[in-house]
Amino acid sequence: SYVLTQPPSVSVAPGQTARITCGGNNIGSKSVHWYQQKPGQAPVLVVYDDSDRPSGIPERFSGSNSGNTATLTISRVEAGDEADYYCQVWDSSSDSYVFGTGTKVTVL
Amino acid sequence: EVQLVESGGGLVKPGGSLRLSCAASGFTFSSYSMNWVRQAPGKGLEWVSSISSSSSYIYYADSVKGRFTISRDNAKNSLYLQMNSLRAEDTAVYYCARVDGYDFDYWGQGTLVTVSS
Numbered sequence: 619s620y621v622l623t624q625p626p627s628v629s630v631a632p633g634q635t636a637r638i639t640c641g642g643n644n645i646g647s648k649s650v651h652w653y654q655q656k657p658g659q660a661p662v663l664v665v666y667d668d669s670d671r672p673s674g675i676p677e678r679f680s681g682s683n684s685g686n687t688a689t690l691t692i693s694r695v696e697a698g699d700e701a702d703y704y705c706q707v708w709d710s711s712s713d714s715y716v717f718g719t720g721t722k723v724t725v726l
Numbered sequence: 727e728v729q730l731v732e733s734g735g736g737l738v739k740p741g742g743s744l745r746l747s748c749a750a751s752g753f754t755f756s757s758y759s760m761n762w763v764r765q766a767p768g769k770g771l772e773w774v775s776s777i778s779s780s781s782s783y784i785y786y787a788d789s790v791k792g793r794f795t796i797s798r799d800n801a802k803n804s805l806y807l808q809m810n811s812l813r814a815e816d817t818a819v820y821y822c823a824r825v826d827g828y829d830f831d832y833w834g835q836g837t838l839v840t841v842s843s
């Protein structure tokens with residue numbers, strides 16, 4: 619089955635840029651979606667189709683996808699961005715949705 | 727406003743059964759595929775099952791295939807998950823989520839299922 623690998627944690631100072639990677643075999647050929655989950659809350663979609671943002675999501679959240687790595691970039695990080703982030707794709711070879719392992723973003 | 731409200735969670739013994747429900751409102755339920763996603767305590771997200779808008783296409787994760795059954799009632803704007811032969815490893819918060827394209831654009835708040843003797 620398809621595997622998506624994320625770093626367990628990323629630390630960033632306020633105002634700096636956080637980059638969260640999502641690795642998968644030829645992931646650049648798939649559409650990647652990203653979710654933010656704060657403690658005790660349901661996940662929230664922050665980027666879909668590699669780089670599009672749902673309404674209400676700040677422009678500070680952006681995405682890219684190429685080759686074997688997709689990246690979620692959070693610019694001008696704020697304390698409120700501290701959360702777990704998950705990437706996700708649809709794997710047509712197994713007719714299944716796949717989530718990444720998750721990355722905890724800590725704002726220093 | 728899109729709302730998804732899960733119910734039916736609780737404590738069940740290993741080998742037991744439970745039926746989860748998800749009540750949808752604020753959108754045309756019959757036009758969207760719906761899914762169940764779970765999260766074990768302290769763990770990541772795991773997709774469980776998917777059902778297309780007219781129930782024509784149904785998919786399951788290997789971990790639940792043969793034990794769980796997803797269904798929907800478009801007349802009642804409701805999604806269901808029948809869970810049989812429950813195991814300790816099925817313990818998780820179960821989320822109902824709407825699919826738009828191939829992303830989960832709206833999620834419920836979840837219902838906790840605990841499998842323990």
